[in-house]
Amino acid sequence: MQEHDQITLRMAARPDNAGLARLLAASTASRRGLSYDEVEDLRLAVDELLHCLLDDTASGEVELTFSAVDGGVVVEGQVTPSGASDITITEFSRRILDTVTDGFEFGRDDDRRWFSLTKRTAT
Amino acid sequence: MVFEAFAQSRDPALRDELVAGHLNLAKYLARRFANRGEPLDDLIQVASLGLVNAVDRFDVNQGVAFSTFATPTILGELKRYFRDKGWALRVPRRVQELTLELARAVSELSHELGRSPTIAEIAQSIGVGEDRILEAMEAAEAYRASSLDTPGERSPVETAALTGPDQYAESDTRLELETLMARLDERDREIVKLRFFDGLTQSEIGDRLGISQVHVSRLITRAISVLRDAQRKDVSWT
Numbered sequence: 001m002q003e004h005d006q007i008t009l010r011m012a013a014r015p016d017n018a019g020l021a022r023l024l025a026a027s028t029a030s031r032r033g034l035s036y037d038e039v040e041d042l043r044l045a046v047d048e049l050l051h052c053l054l055d056d057t058a059s060g061e062v063e064l065t066f067s068a069v070d071g072g073v074v075v076e077g078q079v080t081p082s083g084a085s086d087i088t089i090t091e092f093s094r095r096i097l098d099t100v101t102d103g104f105e106f107g108r109d110d111d112r113r114w115f116s117l118t119k120r121t122a123t
Numbered sequence: 124m125v126f127e128a129f130a131q132s133r134d135p136a137l138r139d140e141l142v143a144g145h146l147n148l149a150k151y152l153a154r155r156f157a158n159r160g161e162p163l164d165d166l167i168q169v170a171s172l173g174l175v176n177a178v179d180r181f182d183v184n185q186g187v188a189f190s191t192f193a194t195p196t197i198l199g200e201l202k203r204y205f206r207d208k209g210w211a212l213r214v215p216r217r218v219q220e221l222t223l224e225l226a227r228a229v230s231e232l233s234h235e236l237g238r239s240p241t242i243a244e245i246a247q248s249i250g251v252g253e254d255r256i257l258e259a260m261e262a263a264e265a266y267r268a269s270s271l272d273t274p275g276e277r278s279p280v281e282t283a284a285l286t287g288p289d290q291y292a293e294s295d296t297r298l299e300l301e302t303l304m305a306r307l308d309e310r311d312r313e314i315v316k317l318r319f320f321d322g323l324t325q326s327e328i329g330d331r332l333g334i335s336q337v338h339v340s341r342l343i344t345r346a347i348s349v350l351r352d353a354q355r356k357d358v359s360w361t
Contacts, residue, residue, distance in 0.1 A: 019261055026242075026257045035239035036229055037324050040340050043260070044347075051351065091300060092319075092350060099319045 005031065005068035013062040013079050018050045021064055021077075028066040029073045034121045041100035042119040046075055048096050049106065049115045052089050053079050072102065072120035079113040087113055126183045135235045141178045142171070148190055149174040152197045156205065166201065168223050173200030175230060176333045196333055203334070221259040224249050226337035230329070233336060239326050263341055306353045311346040318343060 007024050011017045022043040029039045046064075054062065064077040087108050097104050097117070106115035125144075129137040149170035156166050177193035185192070228248045232240035246253045304312050310332075317323045317331070318339075325343070329336040 023261050030242035030253055033241050035241055037239035095319050
């Protein structure tokens with residue numbers, strides 16, 4: 001774990017802010033030496049998970065942490081408040097995330113929605 | 124024959140020689156699309172990308188002249204360029220140009236290295252900073268088809284032939300995905316199938332379809348956008 005190679009982003013929980021999240025994810029992945037294909041996968045994964053969390057009922061704030069770890073990148077995020085509805089994910093979203101990540105999870109607590117995903121380099 | 128030597132060795136130097144030797148064909152075909160509002164230099168770059176793909180895929184044993192083989196490939200690249208042309212957001216000219224360079228560099232480096240290049244390798248190849256490459260990748264998000272209208276829908280039966288019968292365990296889920304996929308046009312559906320159902324990488328899809336990896340990325344983004352609009356969220360997790 002590279003302790004200091006970590007970026008935290010806090011922004012309004014709006015889908016049109018996803019570009020900033022994709023950019024920081026790509027930047028972190030680039031520094032870890034992930035390939036173009038892998039960086040594109042990570043950008044897609046971040047976008048898809050944000051899309052799932054920031055549905056029509058989402059409001060408030062999203063905080064994302066991008067961490068460079070050995071062999072890859074971990075992105076953790078939380079949305080506060082938790083919103084009125086449960087997190088929903090379609091089969092297609094799940095298939096996308098299964099394909100482009102090396103693991104992901106998400107959930108909803110009393111006061112937040114959260115997710116975590118990992119992307120590792122194949123080399 | 125240079126083509127035969129290239130087929131044997133896949134030597135990048137031979138590839139460059141073949142591309143340079145047929146560049147006039149790309150320029151000639153690009154000029155046919157001039158006066159349609161796009162700079163000729165851009166069209167030549169797009170045509171050149173088609174030429175590179177044609178060089179990579181040409182099989183000397185097929186018994187046809189290279190120009191005969193390459194012309195539809197180059198024209199296809201140009202037509203796709205116009206069809207997919209259209210920036211949903213205002214993107215600076217320099218960034219638009221960089222996305223074209225990015226497509227070329229990713230394609231060339233992938234073949235030279237035999238793997239997907241890193242961002243640092245792409246940046247070095249183009250001669251810009253890594254942040255510029257990341258900026259161009261993000262800008263490509265704004266690069267959309269001129270119309271996102273969904274084409275005529277196919278029936279689930281038709282789509283099942285593309286997605287395969289055994290890939291979903293639950294018939295309801297399968298039907299849902301097939302119905303969803305029917306919202307895409309044939310090429311986008313094929314790309315989504317190859318990426319998310321067959322597990323091919325963007326590079327592998329680009330090689331198979333004869334288009335650039337960057338273009339594959341754009342088409343995947345566009346397809347997901349169409350599918351997001353179409354799908355309903357029906358699986359609830361607490």
